[in-house]
Each structure stands twice: as structure tokens, then as C-alpha cells.
Amino acid sequence: MSDTPPYGTGDASYQAAGGIIGLRRLVDDFYRLMDERPEAAALRALHPADLSASRDKLACFLSGWLGGPRLFAEQYGSISIPAFHAQWPIDQALAESWLSCMAGAIALQGYTPAFADYLLTQLRVPAERSVQASQNRHRKENPT
Numbered sequence: 001m002s003d004t005p006p007y008g009t010g011d012a013s014y015q016a017a018g019g020i021i022g023l024r025r026l027v028d029d030f031y032r033l034m035d036e037r038p039e040a041a042a043l044r045a046l047h048p049a050d051l052s053a054s055r056d057k058l059a060c061f062l063s064g065w066l067g068g069p070r071l072f073a074e075q076y077g078s079i080s081i082p083a084f085h086a087q088w089p090i091d092q093a094l095a096e097s098w099l100s101c102m103a104g105a106i107a108l109q110g111y112t113p114a115f116a117d118y119l120l121t122q123l124r125v126p127a128e129r130s131v132q133a134s135q136n137r138h139r140k141e142n143p144t
Helices: 012-016 019-036 037-046 052-065 071-076 079-083 092-107 114-142
Strands: none
Touching: 012 019, 012 037, 012 079, 019 037, 019 052, 019 092, 037 092, 092 114
């Protein structure tokens, strides 16, 4: 029997991801895959040419989101992921592209299968909420 708390409890997920160093590695692989995959071109086009700030923001966000230090709030202030992403027309295809690149990056990390599955399942939640927030905003701006 393990003394490790279940994922989602305390900083168990943050620790399973390798702390901030592991998260920065995950984020680097995520953005590299987004750059390399032709099917992610539309997703990549929503990002700036220089991904330095995007990399830092995502790693910092994931740190707090996974129960570790709240680095994003400390460095950038508070954020609502769906509200932030509502400014772009994010549809299901873009969300799936994002999740596909993240799944590829997760697979490169050497996480346990249980944590890899847990993490991807958890990441699906903000991805879906971002699609919903974007659709709601664009419906309000463009009523039929």
C-alpha cells in the first residue's frame, strides 16, 4: 500500500508531474509538438511567434492547477481559463488539437499510466469549458 495521496489531493498531482521542472518539460514538449504537427497549424496560428511567454504562463498555471505553488497568480494575477480563451473562436476541433498535442507531450514524460490518464482527463475539463465560453461569447456578439 502506498502512502502517496490520490491525484487531486494536496500537491500529489504536482509531485507526480515532476514539480515545476517536470511541468516546464511537459510544456516545452507540448509547444514543440504544436509547432511540428501539421494538424495543429490552426491552433499554432492563435499563438504569438515567440512562445516564451506562453510557455511560462502555461507552466505557471499548471503548477497551481495541479496543487503546487500558485505561480501564475503570483506572477500574472488571477485568471479564468474559459473567460480568457473566450476572446478567440475556439471550436471543438481546436480543443481536440490542443488535447492531442498535450496527450503527445504527456506520453513523452515517463509518467505512470495512471497519472497520464488522470492528467489528460483533467485537462479535458478546461478545454471543453473554453469551447463553451468562446461559443457563448460569439453567439452574443453575432445573434442570428
